[in-house]
Amino acid sequence: MQDLSPATLLVLVPLLPLVGAIFTVLLGRVLGGRAHLPAMAGIAGAAAVAILLLAATARDVSPAHGPRAEPIRPVEMIATLWNWASFDDAYAPPPGSPAAAVRSVADAAAQGRTAGDVRGFSIPVALRLDPLTATMLTIITCVGLLVAIYSTGYMHGDPGYPRFFALVAMFVFSMSMLVAASNFLLVYVFWEAVGACSYLLIGFWFTKPEAARAAKKAFLVNRVGDFGLAIAVFLLWMTYGTLDFHDTISPQGVIMPGILGQTRLADAAGYAGGAVGTAICLLLLLAACGKSAQLPLHVWLPDAMEGPTPASALIHAATMVTAGIYLVARCAPLFAACPGALTAVSIVGATTALVAALIGTVQNDLKRVLAYSTISQLGYMFASLGTGTLLGFTAAIFHLLTHACFKALLFLGAGSVMHSMGGVIDMRRFGGLRRVMPVTAATFLVGALALAGVAPFAGFFSKDEILAALHAKGWPSAHDSHHAVVAAAEGPLRLAAFATDTGARDAVGLDALDRPETWRLLFWMSLATAGLTAFYTFRAVFMTFTGPTRVPSGAHGHGEHGHESYESPAPMTLPLIVLAVASAAVGWLLFATNWLSHFLSATPSLTAPAVASTAVPHAFHLDLAIQGTLAAAIGIVVAAIGHLGRRSDGPQMERFLGPLQTLFANKFYFDQIYAALVVRPLEALALVAALVDRHVIDGAVDAIARIPVAAGGIIRRSQSGLMQRYALAGVMGVLTIVVLLAWQLRG
Amino acid sequence: MNSPQSLAMLQNALTVGAILFSLGLVGILTRRNLIVMFLAAEMMLQGISVSLVAWSRHHGDWGGHVLVIFVLTVAACEAAVALVFVLQAFSRTGRLDAAAWQSLREATVGRTVDRGLPAADAAPPPFPTLTQAGVLPAPNEDEPLQREHV
Numbered sequence: 060m061q062d063l064s065p066a067t068l069l070v071l072v073p074l075l076p077l078v079g080a081i082f083t084v085l086l087g088r089v090l091g092g093r094a095h096l097p098a099m100a101g102i103a104g105a106a107a108v109a110i111l112l113l114a115a116t117a118r119d120v121s122p123a124h125g126p127r128a129e130p131i132r133p134v135e136m137i138a139t140l141w142n143w144a145s146f147d148d149a150y151a152p153p154p155g156s157p158a159a160a161v162r163s164v165a166d167a168a169a170q171g172r173t174a175g176d177v178r179g180f181s182i183p184v185a186l187r188l189d190p191l192t193a194t195m196l197t198i199i200t201c202v203g204l205l206v207a208i209y210s211t212g213y214m215h216g217d218p219g220y221p222r223f224f225a226l227v228a229m230f231v232f233s234m235s236m237l238v239a240a241s242n243f244l245l246v247y248v249f250w251e252a253v254g255a256c257s258y259l260l261i262g263f264w265f266t267k268p269e270a271a272r273a274a275k276k277a278f279l280v281n282r283v284g285d286f287g288l289a290i291a292v293f294l295l296w297m298t299y300g301t302l303d304f305h306d307t308i309s310p311q312g313v314i315m316p317g318i319l320g321q322t323r324l325a326d327a328a329g330y331a332g333g334a335v336g337t338a339i340c341l342l343l344l345l346a347a348c349g350k351s352a353q354l355p356l357h358v359w360l361p362d363a364m365e366g367p368t369p370a371s372a373l374i375h376a377a378t379m380v381t382a383g384i385y386l387v388a389r390c391a392p393l394f395a396a397c398p399g400a401l402t403a404v405s406i407v408g409a410t411t412a413l414v415a416a417l418i419g420t421v422q423n424d425l426k427r428v429l430a431y432s433t434i435s436q437l438g439y440m441f442a443s444l445g446t447g448t449l450l451g452f453t454a455a456i457f458h459l460l461t462h463a464c465f466k467a468l469l470f471l472g473a474g475s476v477m478h479s480m481g482g483v484i485d486m487r488r489f490g491g492l493r494r495v496m497p498v499t500a501a502t503f504l505v506g507a508l509a510l511a512g513v514a515p516f517a518g519f520f521s522k523d524e525i526l527a528a529l530h531a532k533g534w535p536s537a538h539d540s541h542h543a544v545v546a547a548a549e550g551p552l553r554l555a556a557f558a559t560d561t562g563a564r565d566a567v568g569l570d571a572l573d574r575p576e577t578w579r580l581l582f583w584m585s586l587a588t589a590g591l592t593a594f595y596t597f598r599a600v601f602m603t604f605t606g607p608t609r610v611p612s613g614a615h616g617h618g619e620h621g622h623e624s625y626e627s628p629a630p631m632t633l634p635l636i637v638l639a640v641a642s643a644a645v646g647w648l649l650f651a652t653n654w655l656s657h658f659l660s661a662t663p664s665l666t667a668p669a670v671a672s673t674a675v676p677h678a679f680h681l682d683l684a685i686q687g688t689l690a691a692a693i694g695i696v697v698a699a700i701g702h703l704g705r706r707s708d709g710p711q712m713e714r715f716l717g718p719l720q721t722l723f724a725n726k727f728y729f730d731q732i733y734a735a736l737v738v739r740p741l742e743a744l745a746l747v748a749a750l751v752d753r754h755v756i757d758g759a760v761d762a763i764a765r766i767p768v769a770a771g772g773i774i775r776r777s778q779s780g781l782m783q784r785y786a787l788a789g790v791m792g793v794l795t796i797v798v799l800l801a802w803q804l805r806g
Numbered sequence: 807m808n809s810p811q812s813l814a815m816l817q818n819a820l821t822v823g824a825i826l827f828s829l830g831l832v833g834i835l836t837r838r839n840l841i842v843m844f845l846a847a848e849m850m851l852q853g854i855s856v857s858l859v860a861w862s863r864h865h866g867d868w869g870g871h872v873l874v875i876f877v878l879t880v881a882a883c884e885a886a887v888a889l890v891f892v893l894q895a896f897s898r899t900g901r902l903d904a905a906a907w908q909s910l911r912e913a914t915v916g917r918t919v920d921r922g923l924p925a926a927d928a929a930p931p932p933f934p935t936l937t938q939a940g941v942l943p944a945p946n947e948d949e950p951l952q953r954e955h956v
Binding site: 772775776778779780781782783786787790 | 834907914
């Protein structure tokens with residue numbers, strides 16, 4: 060295979076799962092219980108290729124030795140497959156827009172007119188490979204593979220077995236395309252495609268009314284976010300005159316700067332700030348909020364737990380919900396030009412983290428606890444992205460990676476519990492399961508420790524980096540020693556960025572939020588969330604796995620009576636063990652070597668001067684680590700006081716929280732508020748529309764239809780069935796004609 | 807004698823034709839017996855045929871004659887077909903009354919009921935009887951009832 064170039068490999072990553080999905084659909088009936096084979100082969104192939112690509116990309120990133128010996132070179136590779144759409148002379152930029160500002164000398168010389176006068180509209184189907192994409196692809200395909208293996212045990216015997224694997228493979232395809240696409244329109248297409256897969260998997264058991272409702276809710280809530288993305292894409296086109304991420308070369312040999320291309324990245328004034336820039340960023344944030352279940356669009360994710368647990372683990376915990384994180388990280392330079400929008404990202408993230416964690420503390424459904432935990436952890440990532448610093452962006456992706464490991468582990472563990480307990484997931488109905496499900500209990504504990512942020516498990520390191528990023532914004536002076544080093548190296552660049560920030564651009568009202576006080580508040584909120592996270596995680600662990608052993612009546616174990624084992628079969632425990640090892644090791648490995656941060660900083664988007672200039676030396680923040688660990692310890696201790704060794708159906712939480720319990724248990728009344736503000740008015744409108752349709756529009760049509768009926772009714776009376784009358788009518792007619800003819804011929 | 811081509815001959819023949827046609831027309835419009843209606847239609851046909859022959863003679867060519875022969879042929883065929891229909895209709899309803907088929911009217915239109923039937927129709931007059939000869943035929947119970955109103 061001589062043409063196994065990175066471009067070919069990159070195309071293989073989405074292609075293999077797609078082929079797998081198609082074969083699963085076509086051969087599903089024939090294969091029956093072996094229907095997972097094509098899908099799993101496709102995903103496994105994609106995972107292998109993704110790891111190869113990760114290694115290939117890592118080779119291209121300049122080594123990190125020396126105190127920033129050389130500025131990090133952006134690494135990207137574009138594979139253009141074909142041109143989807145192409146129109147000439149589609150765009151003329153308004154004067155003064157960044158599209159008009161960025162122009163190459165070659166352009167002006169070749170054209171004999173100012174560049175950016177008029178340009179075509181073209182949508183190349185181009186895939187890109189850069190550190191961010193390689194990281195995302197690896198996460199998606201590897202977690203996808205583990206979930207597929209797990210599902211062969213979990214979904215065994217389900218009548219929709221082939222359909223499930225076809226959808227999972229389809230999802231892996233869509234998600235890989237989403238993170239590999241190098242064009243905003245393609246991103247939009249696959250943004251919708253993953254939403255469709257999510258919808259189909261939430262509603263997998265569509266005969267169950269709750270599942271069908273949850274699927275519909277997820278789809279509709281996501282529409283709000285998708286609307287934001289659509290408007291953002293329109294605005295990007297209007298502002299930048301292209302939708303490509305990368306630079307392209309026009310047929311005339313002119314470089315067309317892409318939105319995230321290196322031409323524009325190198326230009327300090329390449330990105331729109333002010334009202335338009337902020338609007339784009341806020342709309343992108345809205346899109347991210349929808350897909351990543353952030354306030355105020357988080358309401359769909361807890362309900363999405365009606366889907367099969369492996370789908371929840373893959374889509375609603377590890378991968379699809381991180382699409383919003385990916386989008387914001389990918390658009391880092393756009394956000395960096397709008398400090399107000401960045402602050403909004405953090406505010407949304409930290410608020411969501413806190414609110415979701417509070418709701419999570421009182422949930423009794425194991426999967427719901429994990430769902431709120433997912434929302435909360437995604438909030439963490441958004442809070443981190445919003446700092447706008449290189450540390451913030453890399454920390455968010457770092458947390459995304461560790462979260463994918465431990466949250467997939469926790470979800471698959473919850474699925475293992477649910478599988479063994481005969482479909483029961485209410486934590487009050489079982490307890491003390493560590494004796495009957497040792498592997499699940501041990502791996503779940505590892506996942507819980509990672510989620511709670513206990514050293515040295517994965518979550519500890521990524522959470523520490525996020526807290527450090529927030530802390531640096533809240534207390535800039537405390538970090539000045541780091542900044543001095545960087546300022547010396549990149550002083551002129553920073554000055555240029557600063558000048559453009561303050562001078563050339565209009566300040567937006569939102570920018571006023573970007574103050575240290577705001578960031579301090581966000582930091583304390585995140586720290587409080589860390590404590591709450593540890594609390595609800597260990598509350599779930601203690602309720603499920605400690606105390607007197609109880610199993611619901613529907614569960615059926617195996618082994619001798621009195622010593623029954625409820626442990627799940629090997630295809631389910633194997634992924635648990637793999638993920639547990641990853642959750643335990645990956646954080647420490649990546650943090651100690653700083654490999655991921657360095658690798659990600661070669662992503663073109665993160666080499667924008669406004670982002671790259673905020674780089675700080677890699678450091679372990681002992682003070683923050685102590686604070687974070689303290690918060691986690693408090694949470695675990697409180698959970699232990701309430702639940703360790705007790706029956707899980709006790710009223711401890713109600714007594715402990717009092718009236719707040721009602722507030723949290725009702726999820727801050729979000730569903731009720733939306734029902735009153737959106738759902739009911741829309742239902743009323745739909746009712747009015749239905750009535751108008753039925754009675755006014757249909758009524759008009761029916762009225763017109765009644766005219767011939769009425770006219771016929773008059774003539775119908777002559778149809779007596781008596782031949783003589785018919786003959787008489789004929790004779791009268793002939794006589795009339797004869798008389799008329801005679802009248803004519805008379806003259 | 808008037809020559810065959812004279813106007814007087816034409817007028818006479820046309821008058822006869824018109825009378826035949828009108829009689830047939832009146833017959834069709836007033837009689838309900840299917841066979842009589844059919845006879846009336848034939849009479850109209852013959853009225854037309856007489857007119858054709860008259861005109862043909864008046865003009866001294868054969869066109870009208872040829873057409874009349876053709877009409878006769880068609881009328882013979884038509885008679886065969888029509889009588890089959892009449893027989894079938896009779897065997898279905900047991901009556902030759904065209905009004906027996908008025909159920910083919912529009913569903914919303916009411917049934918037409920005969921009023922003021924002649925008293926003779928209500929009770930058939932005694933038919934003259936001949937002296938019996940030969941063997942008395944076995945009486946058919948249904949037949950008199952069926953033929954009652956013919």
